[in-house]
Amino acid sequence: MxxxxxxxxxxxxxxxxxxxxxxxxxxxxxxxxxxxxxxxxxxxxxxxxxxxxxxxxxxxxxxxxxxxxxxxxxxxxxxxxTGWTYDVLSPTVLDPQAVPRLPERRKTSWLIDAANNRARLAEPPVALAEWSVPxxxxxxxxxxxxxxxxxxxxxxxxxxxxxxxxxxxxxxxxxxxxxxxxxxxxxxxxxxxxxxxxxxxxxxxxxxxxxxxxxxxxKGRKIGWPRGRTAEEIFTIGNARPLDQALQHATTEMLDWITTEHGLDAVAASHVMGQLVRYDVANVFNPAYSVACRMPRSALP
Structure with a gap:
């Protein structure tokens, strides 16, 4: 290596x-x-x-x-x-009538303190003067x-x-x-x-x-969509618009994964997925939205 x-x-x-x-x-x-x-x-x-x-x-x-x-x-x-974000929510995640309440979108600077594993706004609003994130x-x-x-x-x-x-x-x-x-x-x-x-x-x-x-x-492991695994979970990612299509891609990829590599037929897989699947909305800003479908590894043969 x-x-x-x-x-x-x-x-x-x-x-x-x-x-x-x-x-x-x-x-x-x-x-x-x-x-x-x-x-x-x-x-x-x-x-x-x-x-x-x-x-x-x-x-x-x-x-x-x-x-x-x-x-x-x-x-x-x-x-x-340093890093940066924008300072107001995307219109895509709000009711249309709420969008006019937002100020004009601006790029905002952050200070990154790697030694203490924290990040904070460089010029925070008064209410967030002592606020930081890990x-x-x-x-x-x-x-x-x-x-x-x-x-x-x-x-x-x-x-x-x-x-x-x-x-x-x-x-x-x-x-x-x-x-x-x-x-x-x-x-x-x-x-x-x-x-x-x-x-x-x-x-x-x-x-x-x-x-x-x-x-x-x-070699020879053909997959359709991105996959991932951690010590506790496996997950699949679907990317598309609208959001339900991204979810469908992620769910189908999970079904394919656990039926081809974990010895479950469609009925057994449906039972396990139906009770134990968790979804994350990974992204609802980009041209294609992203959804993650997660399963605990402990549930699989």
Missing amino acids: TLHHLRPELFWNTIGSHRPVLTIASGDTVVAETIDAHGFDATGRQRGMRPNPMSGPVFIAGAEPGDCLLVRIGEIRMTST IEAMIGCFGVAPDLGQAISTATSGRHGGNMDYRGFRAGTEAMFPVAVPGGLFFLGDVHAQQGDGEIVGTGIETAAEVNFSIEVI
């Missing part, structure tokens, strides 16, 4: 079959620099363009269409002492090149992954992506120091970071 360092000179605003900047073997580890969603690095220099400039792609030797990439997310380290770093956008020669904007998501903004993609999580092109061509970026479910102000706390991850090729 080899350790690689990815320090990009070029960042991509699409996930597609771009020329790889790094080739690794299955099982290798990568430490990758990422910049924030508007392209600023840890020094405040703009090195990429919005939306969500990606580091990569990484070519994984031996990965072929029909395989699966297993990405083990290690440490996500904040490299900047740092719970996550990867907002990552995935693999889609098929048919597509290059898909990093503003959105699909079967290939992309801008899912699911807070479950954090250190210790294993993510899985369907390989559609030789080498997989893996991209990542858009790290958030914190984000609530749904990304309902249109951002998490956007910042620059360094992400440690490893990638393993699982």
Whole structure:
């Protein structure tokens, strides 16, 4: 197993079959620099363009269409002492008659205190003068090149992954992506120091970071949508609009997973899912919404 360092000179605003900047073997580890969603690095220099400039792609030797990439997310380290969000809720999460009550949307700065694992507003409203949030770093956008020669904007998501903004993609999580092109061509970026479910102000706390991850090729494991697992749960992600279609994709992928790999037929799987499934609304801001379907690992054979 080899350790690689990815320090990009070029960042991509699409996930597609771009020329790889790094080739690794299955099982290798990568430490990758990422910049924030508007392209600023840890020094405040703009090195990429919005939306969500990606580091990569990484070519994984031996990965072929029909395989699966297993990405083990290690440490996500904040490299900047600042981040930013927007300051009011997105109109997409409010009743239409409530939208005019909102002030004009503005970009707002945050201070990131990695030593104490807290983030706070740089210029808080009076009511939030002593308020802060814990740092719970996550990867907002990552995935693999889609098929048919597509290059898909990093503003959105699909079967290939992309801008899912699911807070479950954090250190210790294993993510899985369907390989559609030789080498997989893996991209990542858009790290958030914190984000609530749904990304309902249109951002998490956007910042620059360094992400440690490893990638393993699982030969012949064909999956339809991104998957994940933690020590306690497995989950699937559906990406689409409207929201119910994203939920349908996530639920179908979970049904496929536990019937093909856990020995349950459709009836047994339906009983287990019907009582134990939990859903997370991962994102309701992006062009494609994202829903996570979760199951406890203890419930599965």
